[in-house]
Amino acid sequence: MRTTLRARTALGIATITGVALIASGCASGGDNTGDEGGEITLTIASFNDFGYTDELLAEYTAENPNVKIVHNRAATSNDARANFFQKLGAGSGLADVEAIEVDWLPEMMQYSNKLYDLSDPAVDGRWLDWKAAAATDADGRLVGYGTDIGPEAICYRSDLFAEAGLPTDRAEVAAYLEGDWDRYFEVGHEYVAKTGKAWYDSAGATYQGMSNQFSNFYEKNDGTIIATENADVEKTFRTVLEESADLSAKLGQWSDDWFGALSTGGYATMLCPGWMLGVISGNAADTTGWDIADVFPGGGGNWGGSYLTVPAQGKHTEEAKKFAAWLTAPEQQIKAFQNAGTFPSQVAAYDDSALTGAVNEYFNNAPVGEILINRANAVDPTPPFKGPNYFKINDAAQQALTRVEEGQQSIDESWAQFVSEVEALG
């Protein structure tokens, strides 16, 4: 009896060991990044959806047969950020080309010497000035090639608008909403009064849209933190929360319920940067009624957008630079836009008929190319300053907003806590 049990255990362990050896053999087999006969493997790490499909990447390998490309996709920008900085600090392990998001670009610029200099006459003037300037360090080294920007429009549910007796045609909606944030809130109250349902998804997203219209919101250009004394911050914070009492569905962005409400109509409008179009159509595929209006409260706004960088620790920095330059060329970025809605930061793309004529079937055949170009033109050409502490302060602000929306704290309490958290950062 004893022996059989022991024998069975031994057999079990032996089996598992065998499988382990085979599996690890497979795992390490797929991991081969060495040079063989002049062939090189370039790795690119991105997150969420950049629109870099296998087909698009295959175009590059077709032109450069000695190059093999491995694409690693992290799920979220947060995961990518942690991974990026950890390996930047470790001095090894980063991909040859690393995608980074504008929100943590300032944090990264502190370590621009760990990134390969991508300056090149061939790419001068390729991007919007502010886009390239943000990725240029004090020594004039360009360390990131711009991919997309996030010019914001308003996405809305035309079916819900109809129920509330609001205009449904996108041009009429744009005209109706035209104005500042107060106008947007006013129409919201009108909608809520008629339907009893929420106007927008969350205080956090709305606050994000408003705060991005200030040139120095949390920090001065020299990096000094002014978040607690800048009256704009407190005013924006309080306004959003007061309006949100009835306007907000109080669904935190990216939460399960937020995604669910995309289909169920939990909110009627959403601030909509280009890349959000893919998020909506991908997660509420069966819902009809989403549309996009060529309007944004208070003029224009940019939310998000990314860059490609080449870490200096890589083995094939020059090859990687060439690949990044190709991938961020207008032609490729337009294809990425068609795949995932990532709106180009490349000036030449705006005259390209592939972009100007782009239509999105899901959004009731909206001319999204044209709309987003208009929205991009409405963005203030001097972008808001975001220093090394931006990410942390904004994180604290977002949590403060959530606390009020969850009903844990009053606006005053939450603000006081935000102030103390920001002071702890300094």
Add this chain to the structure above:
Amino acid sequence: MTTTSAAPSRRPRSRAPLTGRQRFANFSYRATPYVYISPFFILFAVVGLFPLVYTAYVSLHEWSLVGGDAGWNGLDNYASVLGDRKFWIALRNSVSIFLLSSVPQIIFALLIASALDTNLRAKTFWRMGVLLPYVVAPVAVALIFGQLFADQFGAINNLLGTFGIPPVRWHVDPLSSHVAIATMVNFRWTGYNSLVLLAAMQAIPRDYYEAAVIDGAGRIRQFLSVTIPGIRPTLIFVIITSTIGGLQIFDEPRLYDQFGQGGSDSQWLTLTLYLYNLGWDRFDFGKASAVAWLLFLVIAIFGLINLLLSRRISTEGTR
């Protein structure tokens, strides 16, 4: 199995003078034990002791994950951690989750153990049954229970609803979130600990019970005055290990929601999660190290309290 050790061997030994070869053999005979035990000591020194001590060094420096050592800054990291509201919330949460997971867990483990400590049919079946959750990884437990305890239409809230109980905000109220996280810990460890206690119970001589029965003690009385004193050392062992583990809880709170930050208001931020967030999200190794030392202190204090309490209990017990 036969568990015996023999009396010393009586074979005669030769007393002839040692040759060089024998001298070497003698030396290697003496050195061998140290060679055999050295792997543990070397490894412990390199990956256990050294990091722990070096943590103190890092905690006194401004040190970024990316930029490295940026110089001495004295006790600044400690001052800033102790001045951070989140630290105190994390301390509260860790202690609260630890109490919610260890106290009910030990009570239930005792009950289960005493139910198992009877002449059951299919003993092995029952014992294996209560041990099953132990092989489910904490990460898996957290993913499953995170959904069971979802705020809107989660299975547990749905169940409560059928009894007319309004939904609990498991991911909003601090205490509710602690209960949910403690439930995950209890799910995985209660069965394990009841087997530990069962083993101790089985070592209690039967005649103690007989004596108690003769004195007219009922089941509960027997449990309190025979079983509990009989398993005291094991019980203390279980309590101490669950203290050391419970105060360092990380997996469950980290995966309790999809963001891993411990909640919008740090409702379920624990000290280890706080340490992780400082080190690998804010990239501030200096402050993370300060938290590590403070947590070390907290564990030492709780360990001491445990020791004193259990000493008192055991002296009372022996009388």
Add this chain to the structure above:
Amino acid sequence: MTTGPAPIPLLSPAQAARNRRRRMRRLTVAQRKPGILGYAFLGVVLLLSILPLYWSLLVASGDSTSARDPNLSWIPGVHFIENAYAAMTNPAVNFWKALGNSLLVSTTVSASVVFFSTLAGYAFAKLKFKGRGPLLVFIVATMAVPTQLGVVPLYLLMAQYGWIDTMQAIIVPALVNAFGVFWMTQYVQQAIPDEIIEAARVDGASSFRSFWSIALPIARPAATMLALFTFVATWTNFFWPFIVLTPQNPTLPVALSLLQANYFVDYSVVLAGTLVATVPLIILFVVAGKQLVSGIMQGAVKA
């Protein structure tokens, strides 16, 4: 000589008394009859152990709305394979690589812990050397040290060696541990008569040979249990792998944590992945659960 019958043990009076007590104890284990209540209580406990797993099977075999469905059927749906496939092929998760890594790490660590612990346990139990007692006490004392708190320097150390995101970073710090040494010392002490070792030495067997061909085979039952517990502990370990590994090269728990960290989370897929990742340990449990149970119970008596 190792295959010969064990020599007749010569018992000292104290040992004989101890053995008698032990036999008594075995006879006097409480023979109380369990009532119907006892069975009912254990039945409920068993149900609570299984229910969360069964519920996740129900969700994992349904669709994205199942986790929130108040009227979820008690019979599993038909989408399990589909959901499990989605989890395993999610490009951000690297499931297969994680499975390979987990198997590699857990087997390597188990084998190494057993080897080094038995070696050290043999030395502590059967060889005489200066400082034996204090050193053993020291080892036991280290079990109470929360070495997990040294993660920052350990991470720096790994970065120094370029081991971030490699399996060495998980395996090497776990090669041997205090519990294993203590456990094997206890076992070897009582299971192997001193005179066998002495006899082997007199017969000219080298110390390592007597370890290899005498101690190791006799210690096998305890070594098996140690291997099992180490395997489970390594397989389920999350904190350190989560810190030092990345999504490109994870172990299973790290990969599972990524299933949820997504912009859109379909929980039927997450739970399907979770179940698939748990299957290897369930198999282990079915094959060797009895050993786990007796391992826990023996360890406890000694603790």
